[in-house]
Amino acid sequence: MKGPRHKRQGSDCDVQAPWIDTSNLTSTDQPIVSPIAANCSFVSSTRTGKASEQQRTAVSRENSQSPTNSGLAQPLGGGDDGAPALKDPFLSFRGTKVKVKLTPTHFSWKAVNPVGGCCVDRRSLAKAVAIDEILSAAVLKPGCCPREHTFVIYSFSRKAPRNPNTWRLEQYLLSTANPETAREWVAAISARVDAIRDRPRNLLVFINPYAGSRLARLTWEREVQPVFQRAKITVNAVETTKQDHARDMLELMKADDLASYQGVVAVGGDGLFQEVVSGLLARRSRGDPTATRIRVGHVPAGSTDAVAYTLHGSRCATTAALHIALGDKLSLDCGRVDAADGSCRHFVCQAGYGFMGDVMRFSERLRFMGPGRYDITGALQFLRLASYRVQVSYREAPSTTADVQQLCTAQCEVCRMAGIRIQTSYHQHQHQHPHRASPNGAAGGGGGKVGGVSPRASGAAAGSVPVSGASSGSGAGLFRYSPPPVVGVGSATADSNPSSMQLGTQAGSGVGAGGAGMPLSGFAAYDGPAPGGGGGGNSGPLVRTSPSPLPGQSSLTATAVERPMGHGSSPASLVDPPAPEAAADGAGGGFAAGTLLDATAKPVAVGAFATATAAAASAAAAACGGGCTDRPVPRSFGAKEGGVGWTSVEGEFVSIMCVVTPCRSDKSKRGIIPNGHLSDGRMYLVLVSRCSHLDFLRFLLRLSTRGLTDRCLPFVRVIPITGLKLTPAPGGHRLGGCIFDAAAPESVWNVDGELLSNNEVAMSVTRGALEVFARGVETAQGSA
Numbered sequence: 001m002k003g004p005r006h007k008r009q010g011s012d013c014d015v016q017a018p019w020i021d022t023s024n025l026t027s028t029d030q031p032i033v034s035p036i037a038a039n040c041s042f043v044s045s046t047r048t049g050k051a052s053e054q055q056r057t058a059v060s061r062e063n064s065q066s067p068t069n070s071g072l073a074q075p076l077g078g079g080d081d082g083a084p085a086l087k088d089p090f091l092s093f094r095g096t097k098v099k100v101k102l103t104p105t106h107f108s109w110k111a112v113n114p115v116g117g118c119c120v121d122r123r124s125l126a127k128a129v130a131i132d133e134i135l136s137a138a139v140l141k142p143g144c145c146p147r148e149h150t151f152v153i154y155s156f157s158r159k160a161p162r163n164p165n166t167w168r169l170e171q172y173l174l175s176t177a178n179p180e181t182a183r184e185w186v187a188a189i190s191a192r193v194d195a196i197r198d199r200p201r202n203l204l205v206f207i208n209p210y211a212g213s214r215l216a217r218l219t220w221e222r223e224v225q226p227v228f229q230r231a232k233i234t235v236n237a238v239e240t241t242k243q244d245h246a247r248d249m250l251e252l253m254k255a256d257d258l259a260s261y262q263g264v265v266a267v268g269g270d271g272l273f274q275e276v277v278s279g280l281l282a283r284r285s286r287g288d289p290t291a292t293r294i295r296v297g298h299v300p301a302g303s304t305d306a307v308a309y310t311l312h313g314s315r316c317a318t319t320a321a322l323h324i325a326l327g328d329k330l331s332l333d334c335g336r337v338d339a340a341d342g343s344c345r346h347f348v349c350q351a352g353y354g355f356m357g358d359v360m361r362f363s364e365r366l367r368f369m370g371p372g373r374y375d376i377t378g379a380l381q382f383l384r385l386a387s388y389r390v391q392v393s394y395r396e397a398p399s400t401t402a403d404v405q406q407l408c409t410a411q412c413e414v415c416r417m418a419g420i421r422i423q424t425s426y427h428q429h430q431h432q433h434p435h436r437a438s439p440n441g442a443a444g445g446g447g448g449k450v451g452g453v454s455p456r457a458s459g460a461a462a463g464s465v466p467v468s469g470a471s472s473g474s475g476a477g478l479f480r481y482s483p484p485p486v487v488g489v490g491s492a493t494a495d496s497n498p499s500s501m502q503l504g505t506q507a508g509s510g511v512g513a514g515g516a517g518m519p520l521s522g523f524a525a526y527d528g529p530a531p532g533g534g535g536g537g538n539s540g541p542l543v544r545t546s547p548s549p550l551p552g553q554s555s556l557t558a559t560a561v562e563r564p565m566g567h568g569s570s571p572a573s574l575v576d577p578p579a580p581e582a583a584a585d586g587a588g589g590g591f592a593a594g595t596l597l598d599a600t601a602k603p604v605a606v607g608a609f610a611t612a613t614a615a616a617a618s619a620a621a622a623a624c625g626g627g628c629t630d631r632p633v634p635r636s637f638g639a640k641e642g643g644v645g646w647t648s649v650e651g652e653f654v655s656i657m658c659v660v661t662p663c664r665s666d667k668s669k670r671g672i673i674p675n676g677h678l679s680d681g682r683m684y685l686v687l688v689s690r691c692s693h694l695d696f697l698r699f700l701l702r703l704s705t706r707g708l709t710d711r712c713l714p715f716v717r718v719i720p721i722t723g724l725k726l727t728p729a730p731g732g733h734r735l736g737g738c739i740f741d742a743a744a745p746e747s748v749w750n751v752d753g754e755l756l757s758n759n760e761v762a763m764s765v766t767r768g769a770l771e772v773f774a775r776g777v778e779t780a781q782g783s784a
C-alpha cells in the first residue's frame with residue numbers, strides 16, 4: 001500500500017538512487033539518497049538487470065512526459081547561449097547552495113555563498129561537465145526528505161592516478177526544493193545530450209565466456225552494463241558457445257537485423273574482436289552496404305587485449321564501455337593475411353612468425369593457466385631461441401606524412417587524413433590540463449571537423465612545411481613540426497604544384513635522414529622500384545645493394561634483379577591515400593626507395609613519372625571508393641615473382657612481425673612500434689636476425705620499454721610496408737635450445753592471438769578499413 005508521501009509512477013519522483021537495489025523493497029520502504037554519496041564511483045553497482053530496466057523505463061517516461069521535453073523548440077538554459085533562464089538556477093550540491101549554468105558545451109555550477117571553515121575545499125564545489133561527456137541525466141526518487149528533489153548527471157572522470165587514459169564513472173547529484181525545477185534541468189540537459197550525433201542507441205554485444213580468466217560475463221555485468229544503462233543504450237547480448245560463433249552469426253545475419261544496430265561490441269580478447277571484424281568484412285566483400293557503417297568496439301576481458309589497449313591506452317573495461325557509450329569514432333587500418341591454403345584472417349595489431357608464433361602455439365596448450373601462460377611459454381621460448389629460414393618479399397610503403405616521427409594520439413594529424421577523427425571537449429579538457437597539451441599545440445584547439453581540414457593541407461602541415469598554399473585549408477588545426485635536417489637523397493619530384501613539390505622535398509629529407517644510415521645491406525636481396533605514388537626520384541634501372549651481412553649473419557643470400565620501369569602500375573592500389581593528395585604524398589614517395597639506394601646510386605628526378613603515378617594513384621583510389629574495400633592479394637609469390645616494387649630477402653630470423661598499428665599492450669605500453677599509427681595505411685615489418693640470448697633479451701627489453709625503431713639494435717630492422725609475402729625456406733630451422741617441442745619443423749603465424757593453419761602467406765593493409773568506437777589515446781604513455 002502506498003504511503004501518503006509517495007508519488008505515482010510517471011511522476012517526477014519515480015526514479016530511485018541507482019546504487020540502491022529496491023527490487024525487494026516494500027512500498028513503504030524509502031530509499032535514502034544521501035548527498036554524501038555524490039561523486040562516488042559506480043563500479044560496485046549492485047542493481048539487478050530488472051530493476052535497472054524498470055528505472056530506465058521510468059526515466060524515459062519521466063523525460064518524455066516532461067512539459068519542457070515536449071517543447072524542445074524552446075530549450076531551457078540558464079546560460080549565456082541566449083536561451084531563456086530556468087526558473088531557479090540555485091540548487092544544492094553536497095549540501096551547499098550553488099548556481100548552475102547550461103551553455104551549448106557545458107553544464108556547470110559553483111558555490112554562491114562564501115563557504116566558511118578552513119576544511120571546506122571550495123574548488124570541489126565547482127564543476128563544469130562537458131555536454132559531450134555526459135551519458136544522461138535523470139530525476140531521482142525523493143530521499144528521506146520529501147522536500148528535496150534530486151537529479152543526477154552521469155558522466156566520467158579521468159582521475160585515475162596511474163593512467164590518465166583510464167576513466168571511471170562519475171555521478172553528480174544536485175537538489176532543489178521544487179520538483180518542477182529538477183524536471184526542467186533534466187529535460188534541458190537531456191535535450192543537449194540527445195542532440196549529439198554518433199551516440200549508439202542499439203548495440204549487438206558478443207561475450208566470450210572462454211576468454212582470459214573466464215571472467216568476461218562478470219566484466220559485462222559489473223563494468224559494461226551499468227555504463228550502457230546510464231547511456232540509455234539497448235543491447236542484444238549474445239554469449240558465444242563455440243569458436244567462430246560471432247563471425248558466423250554476423251556473416252549469416254539478415255541485413256535488416258544488422259541494420260538495426262549502430263555497432264557491434266566484443267567483450268573478450270583480441271580473438272573475439274577479430275571474429276567480429278572478419279564477419280563484418282566478409283559481409284562487406286559480398287557487397288552488403290549495412291556492414292560498412294557498423295562500428296566495432298572492444299571491451300577487454302581476454303588475456304592480452306592489445307586491441308583495446310591500442311585504441312584507448314588502457315585495459316579497463318569501464319573505460320572501453322565509456323568510449324562506446326559516448327559514440328567515439330575513428331578509422332582503423334586493418335591487415336589481411338591470406339594463407340596459401342585459402343584461409344584468410346584479419347588483424348589490427350600484429351601478425352608474428354617465429355618467436356611470437358611459437359609463444360602463442362605453446363601457450364594454447366596451457367590455456368587452463370589463464371593469462372599467465374604467456375609469461376611461462378615466453379620464458380621457455382626465450383631459452384629455446386629457435387630461428388627460422390624464410391624468404392620474405394615486401395613492398396615498401398610510399399613516403400607520407402606518417403614518416404614524421406609523431407606519436408599517434410587522439411589529435412594525430414596523420415590519422416586525421418584517413419577521414420574520421422573526433423573533435424570533442426577533450427580539447428577544452430586540455431586547456432584545464434596543460435600537461436596534456438598535444439605536441440602540435442594548436443592542433444588540439446583546431447575544432448575544425450575532420451572534413452574541414454583538407455587532407456592536402458594536413459599533409460603539408462604534418463610535413464612541417466610552411467607552404468603558403470596549404471594554409472588555406474588547415475586553419476587552426478595546422479600542425480607544426482620542426483623538420484629533421486636535409487640529408488642525402490633529397491630528390492623532390494617535379495610536380496607542377498609548387499606546394500606539393502616543397503612538401504616532397506621536406507618529406508624526402510626526413511626519410512632520407514634516416515635512410516642515410518640504414519641501407520638494407522644486411523638483408524636486401526634485391527630492390528624494387530620506388531613503391532610510392534609519385535616516386536619519380538628513383539627511376540634508375542638497377543640498384544644493387546651491398547650484400548655485407550649483419551653481425552653474425554653469414555647466411556644471407558644476395559640476389560640482384562632488374563628494376564622494372566613500370567611506375568604506372570604503382571602499388572598505390574594497396575594504399576589508399578586521398579586521391580588528389582597522392583601526388584603530394586607521392587612526391588616524397590621516391591624517398592622510400594631512396595632509403596634502399598646504395599650511397600653511390602644517383603637518384604634521377606623525373607617529373608613525368610610523378611604525373612603518371614599520381615594519375616594511377618587517383619584512379620586506384622577512385623576505383624576503391626575511398627579505401628574501404630577488402631581486396632585480396634595475390635597468393636603466388638617468391639623471390640623471383642616479387643613483381644613491381646617488391647624487395648626480397650632470404651635469411652634466418654628469430655622473429656618476424658608485421659605490425660599494423662602501434663600495438664600497445666600492458667607488456668609494451670608505448671607499443672611495439674611507438675611511431676606507428678592507427679590509420680596510416682601501412683604496416684611495419686620487423687625482422688630480427690638470428691642472435692645470441694643476450695641480444696634477444698636486449699630486444700625484448702627494448703620492445704617492452706621503448707618500442708622498436710629501425711636499427712634500434714644492430715640486428716633489428718623495422719621497415720614500413722604495404723604488402724608482404726613470406727614462404728618458409730628450405731633448410732628448416734635452427735634451435736638455440738631444445739627445451740620444448742624442439743622438433744617443430746617450422747614456426748607458425750600468430751595473427752592477433754589466433755594461429756594460422758598455413759605458413760605461406762601474403763599480407764596487405766587497407767587504410768581506414770574499420771570504424772571503431774575509440775578516439776585514440778589521449779595521453780601517450782611514456783611521453784607525458
Ligand SMILES: Nc1ncnc2c1ncn2[C@@H]1O[C@H](COP(=O)(O)OP(=O)(O)OP(=O)(O)O)[C@@H](O)[C@H]1O
Pocket residue numbers: 208209210211212213240241242243244245268269270271272273275301302303304305306752753754
Ligand atoms: N564459447 C567459446 N568456446 C570456445 N572458444 C571460444 C568461444 N567463444 C570464442 N572462442 C574462441 O576463443 C578464442 C580465444 O578468445 P579471446 O581471444 O577472446 O580470448 P583470449 O585468447 O584469452 O584473449 P587474447 O586474444 O586477448 O589473448 C578465440 O579463438 C575465439 O574464437
